[in-house]
Amino acid sequence: MMQLYYAGTSPFVRKVTVLALETGQSAKLERVATNPWSDEDPLPGTNPVGRIPALRLDDGTVLSGSQLICEYLDSLHIGTKLFPPAGPARWQALNQQYLADGAMEAGVASVVERLRRPAQYAWPDWVARQKKKVERTLDSFEAMAKQGELSGPITIGTLTIAIALGYIDFRMPDLEWRKTRPALAAWEAVMAERPSLAQTKPA
Ligand SMILES: N[C@@H](CCC(=O)N[C@@H](CS)C(=O)NCC(=O)O)C(=O)O
Structure with a gap:
């Protein structure tokens, strides 16, 4: 195993x-x-x-x-692949995965800063920098949602975006990202009902 x-x-x-x-x-x-x-x-x-x-x-x-x-x-499986074969769908999925991973890395970096860095070494500008990365990436996801780029069969790209949004809800709720990103919020509400995401929601 x-x-x-x-x-x-x-x-x-x-x-x-x-x-x-x-x-x-x-x-x-x-x-x-x-x-x-x-x-x-x-x-x-x-x-x-x-x-x-x-x-x-x-x-x-x-x-x-x-x-x-x-x-x-x-x-390893014979079902529909979540990594599309070489071609535009693959580049789009991998780019979405990259952006969502980047937003999560920025989120993790700001959480580490908040929860693990000794208070005397606190670096607020670093946290602000990570927050801006997350905000900008969320804006790019909102644009994708508006342009229909998040619809269609699920891929590693759209799954990773949903997971990034879950992490931001869990660790950075003060961002209140839904307020200014209605298309992304509507898309996320549907995605969150998928059993794979519902069962693994961070708590
Ligand atoms: N890009 C990596 C990021 C992995 C990552 O940042 N993991 C964190 C936990 S969320 C970790 O192990 N951090 C410990 C460390 O960096 O020392 C991936 O996609 O797996």
Whole structure:
């Protein structure tokens, strides 16, 4: 059985969990709890970068990072692929994934700053910078929603956008992103009902 190294609220781990649910592969994953912030945690022995998600395959090979792990799992099933084949649909999906990952990375960076950095080293400009990245990316998602670019069959791109919105709701509710982004809010409300997303909502 493949081993998925995870920690509770990581949105990048949630991507892998959602993809496994969407493609009927959850039972193939044994979940291994980690704490990437603890020096005692054995995670760096598996992923030297010390980040989750990491996936250990049956032959011992370790794949790291949500993009690679998701694409690997998508290659293992015979249903509709969430990573479209080479062509415009693929470039669009991968670009959406990149932007949503970037918004989550900025969100994680500001949460780390808030919850982990010792108060005497606080750097408010850094938090403000991360917040601007998230706001701008949300604006780009609103434009995509208005132009119909988020409709059609779901892909790794649209799933990652939904997961990024879930993370922002969870960690940055003060942004109140829905207030100025009605098309994105309407799209998200429908997406949030998908069982894979409803079952994995961060709490
Ligand atoms: N781009 C990476 C980001 C992974 C990431 O940032 N993981 C965080 C948890 S949400 C982590 O392990 N942080 C610990 C660290 O950076 O030391 C991915 O898509 O997997």
